[in-house]
Amino acid sequence: MIQRQRQTRNVKKVKPIPRYYRLQDIILRNIERGSLSPGSSIPPERRLAESYSVSIGTAKKAILNLVNEGYLYRIQGKGTFVAGTTLRRDSLRYYRFLGKFEDKEKDLSVHLAGIRKISSLNTVNSYLRIRPTQKLFELKRIFFSKETPVVFVVSYLPVILFPGIDAIPVSHFEQKTLYGTIEEKFGLPTIYNQELIGARFPSAEAARLLKIGKKHPILFIEMLAFTYRNRPYEYRRAYCLTDSQKIFRHY
Amino acid sequence: MIQRQRQTRNVKKVKPIPRYYRLQDIILRNIERGSLSPGSSIPPERRLAESYSVSIGTAKKAILNLVNEGYLYRIQGKGTFVAGTTLRRDSLRYYRFLGKFEDKEKDLSVHLAGIRKISSLNTVNSYLRIRPTQKLFELKRIFFSKETPVVFVVSYLPVILFPGIDAIPVSHFEQKTLYGTIEEKFGLPTIYNQELIGARFPSAEAARLLKIGKKHPILFIEMLAFTYRNRPYEYRRAYCLTDSQKIFRHY
DNA sequence: GCTCATTTGTTCGTATGTATC
């Protein structure tokens, strides 16, 4: 987000903050605060223009900017709505697997191998920017291509942010993405991710679950998922078997 | 790019193509054709509006859309300019290396290990969508972190698209990115990339150059770089050592 | 299937402010 300079006493010329930008900011803050949640509609242009004493053109510009940034979407004749995760990023279907360029994507099925509350972990708590004593949820999943396990993922989530996530039926996790669940159940949209990617040998647990030897090279991906205000909410470790299929990315 | 439906005889209602969209398309085609090259300016709003008989607001909208899509950039008081690769994508600094999240990025230096003309390679020619008989340039580079080699990259480029690339001084490749060189010398901007990522053991050559054993897991990345009109122009294989640093990505 | 109110989409034009050279 662009930071505008603030008025100060000894400066003669300061770029004034445009009116469309102020309105934009007001709407955005409402979204982030949760007053407006994904799928709900915001007031029409005309009413916004009235409410904030700007012209329709200016209100439209504010809205259109937020549409461009992915926070809103509009349907002609219907209204303007708050966008959710899936609408903001078309490439958020993680772990697309292909054998070669031009191959078709391989379908994966998910098996939830367990979810439990654990005590804190130093590095994880630090990544998630929570106090070292805060408890965590540990969520283990295995992804299968046909019958063979190809990915083993361990996710860590702060208990404080996701109360009762361990009470959600297992089948739910096996039918939706974790992003979808988190957005749907807790109203936290995913804004962006960071990843560290490397190759290594599997951990003992990963080797057992992926049914490979200890000296089999695997892809190791660490990920941090962020929501509004650059706040991390999930840290994840993925162990990927990339013998007959590889991870595909498009930039 | 959005495809609009075309007028046909037996259809009653066809969505008309907006005027701003037509103008946008005209400008875009000029950029893609090379009539407008990166850094050069396009006519001011007023003149565009006049030339194409639209209002200033409509011309502005066309331009602003292209700015949003990254094809143009504007400087108040100065003009509107054609953007180049580096301006379009802030994340195109490939291979950012970090040890952990929150670490600083590690600097890499490049050594050009060789560039030569070779005969065709079946799979490569097919990926680059050129005839099986077309010759290729093969470009080998090694990236060093301090004194230790960490990445070995082999690039393949169609000879037809890059005549004389093997005559460019070696130092040039060691000071600029391949993207920069290709854009600067041949006017081909990079629009997007596709990657396949996996873990494996190194090839004999990779093991030798990276000074590792044959049973050392490495990251293997295949990449296709595309320019306008979804035309691939480079196929690349990268072998990355990810022991003390990993590849960082931000989405 | 039609009409109507609502809402967004497109287009126009004008005026004024601000940055660049």
Next chain:
DNA sequence: TGATACATACGAACAAATGAG
């Protein structure tokens, strides 16, 4: 300072999509 070009702001008019009656 002035000429040029982009940025902001206003508002009007009509088109097109939606959903309800």
